[in-house]
Amino acid sequence: xxxxxxxxxxxxxxxxxxxxxxxxxxxxxxxxxxxxxxxxxxxxxxxxxxxxxxxxxxxxxxxxxxxxxxxxxxxxxxxxxxxxxxxxxxxxxxxxxxxxxxxxxxxx
Amino acid sequence: xxxxxxxxxxxxxxxxxxxxxxxxxxxxxxxxxxxxxxxxxxxxxxxxxxxxxxxxxxxxxxxxxxxxxxxxxxxxxxxxxxxxxxxxxxxxxxxxxxxxxxxxxxxxxxxxxxxxxx
Numbered sequence: 001x002x003x004x005x006x007x008x009x010x011x012x013x014x015x016x017x018x019x020x021x022x023x024x025x026x027x028x029x030x031x032x033x034x035x036x037x038x039x040x041x042x043x044x045x046x047x048x049x050x051x052x053x054x055x056x057x058x059x060x061x062x063x064x065x066x067x068x069x070x071x072x073x074x075x076x077x078x079x080x081x082x083x084x085x086x087x088x089x090x091x092x093x094x095x096x097x098x099x100x101x102x103x104x105x106x107x108x
Numbered sequence: 109x110x111x112x113x114x115x116x117x118x119x120x121x122x123x124x125x126x127x128x129x130x131x132x133x134x135x136x137x138x139x140x141x142x143x144x145x146x147x148x149x150x151x152x153x154x155x156x157x158x159x160x161x162x163x164x165x166x167x168x169x170x171x172x173x174x175x176x177x178x179x180x181x182x183x184x185x186x187x188x189x190x191x192x193x194x195x196x197x198x199x200x201x202x203x204x205x206x207x208x209x210x211x212x213x214x215x216x217x218x219x220x221x222x223x224x225x226x
Binding site: 035037044045046047050056088090092093094095096097098099100101102103 | 143145152153154155158167169203207208209210211212213214216217218219
């Protein structure tokens with residue numbers, strides 16, 4: 001079973017700054033089946049990125065995903081107030097279990 | 109518009125049972141794998157269980173195997189999670205999710221809170 005490790009645990013930034021979030025897998029993720037989710041307080045998670053770098057419908061273009069193999073990155077080019085939230089990476093594309101990273105909180 | 113509406117959460121004593129439901133609309137339910145994902149208070153996301161579109165294949169996290177049962181009624185486009193022998197560590201918001209482990213989790217319900225406490 002692949003383990004996903006996200007870093008840092010918390011990222012303290014200001015609006016307008018760039019955020020770089022990391023997700024490292026314990027084994028190579030086949031076909032880059034890696035997704036990113038945003039969860040705002042009191043809300044359900046929302047899919048942002050799938051296939052490592054494809055934006056889901058409605059994801060602003062300030063969000064970008066990159067990486068392959070075991071190292072993946074979510075970049076938010078210029079933080080907007082609504083981007084302060086928790087972000088999770090997820091591995092999919094194979095038999096269960098579905099695996100999530102521990103999350104990165106982006107705070108002001 | 110896709111809607112996943114969970115219900116059935118609440119307060120239950122340790123050792124008790126609860127049945128969660130998820131009413132789906134806006135999707136072709138009978139061909140959609142579905143999952144339950146939970147989130148303990150202040151914690152991250154944990155996959156709980158998944159079921160194929162036909163209901164013929166089911167999968168469970170080790171933490172709930174033997175205690176939880178996932179099922180579905182395609183005629184009523186509803187997903188279920190029967191939870192028995194509940195423990196304090198099962199306390200969480202339970203989300204209904206469209207998709208199994210082969211695809212990203214495109215759609216999530218709003219969640220239903222299960223609290224296991226005496």
